[in-house]
Amino acid sequence: MSLTYEGRAIDFLGYRTGHIDIFVWAPGLAIACTLLYAVYVLLTLTDKPKIQGIYEIPNSLPIVGHLLQLGDDHATVCEKWWRQYKRDVFQIRLGNTRAVVVNSFDACRKMLIGNQSACVDRPTLYTFHGVISSTQGFTIGSSPWDESCKNKRKAAGQTLGRPAMRSYSPMFDLETYCIVRDLVRDSQDGELSIRPYLQRYALNTTLTLCYGIRMDEVYDDLLREVLEVGSAISLLRSASENYQDYIPLLRYLPNNEKTQRGKSLRARRDKYLNQLLDQVRDMIAKGTDKPCVAAAILKDEETKLSGVEVSSICLSLVSGGFETIPGTLTSCIGSLSTPEGQVFQDRAYEGIKRHYPDISQAWEKSLEVEDVPYVNAIAKEAARYYTVSAMSLPRKAHADIDWNGATIPKGTMILINAQAANHEIEHFGPDAGTFNPERWLQGHPPEEIPSTGIQHFSFGAGSRACSGQLIASRLLYTALVRLLASFRIVASESEPPNTDYVDYNQFKSALVAIPRDFKVRLVPRDVEVTARCMKEAEMRTRDAYVE
Numbered sequence: 001m002s003l004t005y006e007g008r009a010i011d012f013l014g015y016r017t018g019h020i021d022i023f024v025w026a027p028g029l030a031i032a033c034t035l036l037y038a039v040y041v042l043l044t045l046t047d048k049p050k051i052q053g054i055y056e057i058p059n060s061l062p063i064v065g066h067l068l069q070l071g072d073d074h075a076t077v078c079e080k081w082w083r084q085y086k087r088d089v090f091q092i093r094l095g096n097t098r099a100v101v102v103n104s105f106d107a108c109r110k111m112l113i114g115n116q117s118a119c120v121d122r123p124t125l126y127t128f129h130g131v132i133s134s135t136q137g138f139t140i141g142s143s144p145w146d147e148s149c150k151n152k153r154k155a156a157g158q159t160l161g162r163p164a165m166r167s168y169s170p171m172f173d174l175e176t177y178c179i180v181r182d183l184v185r186d187s188q189d190g191e192l193s194i195r196p197y198l199q200r201y202a203l204n205t206t207l208t209l210c211y212g213i214r215m216d217e218v219y220d221d222l223l224r225e226v227l228e229v230g231s232a233i234s235l236l237r238s239a240s241e242n243y244q245d246y247i248p249l250l251r252y253l254p255n256n257e258k259t260q261r262g263k264s265l266r267a268r269r270d271k272y273l274n275q276l277l278d279q280v281r282d283m284i285a286k287g288t289d290k291p292c293v294a295a296a297i298l299k300d301e302e303t304k305l306s307g308v309e310v311s312s313i314c315l316s317l318v319s320g321g322f323e324t325i326p327g328t329l330t331s332c333i334g335s336l337s338t339p340e341g342q343v344f345q346d347r348a349y350e351g352i353k354r355h356y357p358d359i360s361q362a363w364e365k366s367l368e369v370e371d372v373p374y375v376n377a378i379a380k381e382a383a384r385y386y387t388v389s390a391m392s393l394p395r396k397a398h399a400d401i402d403w404n405g406a407t408i409p410k411g412t413m414i415l416i417n418a419q420a421a422n423h424e425i426e427h428f429g430p431d432a433g434t435f436n437p438e439r440w441l442q443g444h445p446p447e448e449i450p451s452t453g454i455q456h457f458s459f460g461a462g463s464r465a466c467s468g469q470l471i472a473s474r475l476l477y478t479a480l481v482r483l484l485a486s487f488r489i490v491a492s493e494s495e496p497p498n499t500d501y502v503d504y505n506q507f508k509s510a511l512v513a514i515p516r517d518f519k520v521r522l523v524p525r526d527v528e529v530t531a532r533c534m535k536e537a538e539m540r541t542r543d544a545y546v547e
């Protein structure tokens, strides 16, 4: 090998090796440089060019961009970058995708509320949209903003809206009664893990709404299959678990494990969703169907929804609640079971008794109104503190967005760091990183501080905010009233809860947090009163059972 000097070739020891014409090597060198540059450009190419005027996090690599630096826990890393580079909004590269990350409370509010219609869209991902959703359609939360999405949101809005909620009392009654019933039975044997009971609660609620079907056993096979497949699919939506969405080359690898896994999960999901829908068709034919989304839509000939859209709405409701509700409630109970949390429990119990001296009234009224301030404060704090969907659901710019003079072009991915906004000291004060329901209360006896504007970002905000927010609040409230009125919940000494708002989550890469396992001891508040409340609920809900 040789270099050249004054038109002569020289080897590495500096000896001249003969004349080389400049016209021979110069074009070769130019081609090599151009090729190298082209390869570099190709490997750093993004769907949208770098946005002028918005800070880009340094040290991104060819092909992967910032994916490796982001690791599993995108919310925490982005929060750190916000503080380190002193920019609450910045741009990053997820492989070939450019994304704008919004971190502070004010910036999240400005993006989601101030630019409602400009960020109404959602991005599509190769594995989730191309492979997994090819049969049942996109869930509402993953649908791009089009006519079909609007129709689905409208149909879901009717099911999840305030007027419809009034007819759900028997369902809330039954499901929360079943939690207490089974906890009373199972806690006789000592400490227990509360999450499975809350998973059944959330899943039965949405299955009842969608199909008029519920499962009575906490470890029912179908129930566990729905939960297992749902969680596995949610993992495949995460950027850190699924690089092929952002690095297209990976899709063409032989034995593509992610695509195969996506297909197998899709088949398992199709099986149970079709089974549920067939059950509804069967019940309609026999005239035994219960009021539910699927039956209403299947029977309504005026509907503009296609078969895939019906499945997609049901899927949206089932997947909207099955991890978020148990995640929030389980971790909330973890915090309440600690020595500091027990003080909150006692105050909540006093608050319930102050409003309802007869506890069975508290049980019954919890189905209609959320009027015990202390319980509302616990539910709100649980949603804020344990931001179960730490990076919310990704958005996409539907139009150009003017961001302090910079233009975020239409089509750019927008990521909302709800975890960072929800724990911002500048907004929530120095105890932002502490679980403290009393931040939402004032006076003696405590009343809720009247809420103005966005309280936290756990349900998102604006045009694509959580459609299930009302029902989620009722689910959290009713369960909390009945649990706190029945038991004093005490953390296990050998398997205590992890109450760190980041580390409580055992799968940081998942779209929705899965709390680490822990156990609690349940000390009955008043055995006779609870037995009476359960008896009354059992009488009320006897007819609501659907086997």
Ligand code: HEM
Residues within 6 Å of the ligand: 140, 141, 142, 143, 153, 156, 160, 206, 316, 317, 318, 320, 321, 324, 325, 328, 383, 388, 389, 392, 393, 394, 395, 457, 458, 459, 460, 461, 462, 463, 464, 465, 466, 467, 468, 469, 471, 472
């Ligand atoms: C504690 C419980 C829940 C939490 C923390 C939660 C959180 C969220 C978040 C962060 C979003 C994205 C919002 C945005 O982009 O601004 C969302 C969307 C959504 N959620 Fe929830 N959710 C919960 C319960 C539920 C329930 C029970 C249902 C249905 C029964 C539901 C149905 C939906 C739907 C359909 C969307 C998609 C909205 C759209 O894209 O237009 N959620 N949720």
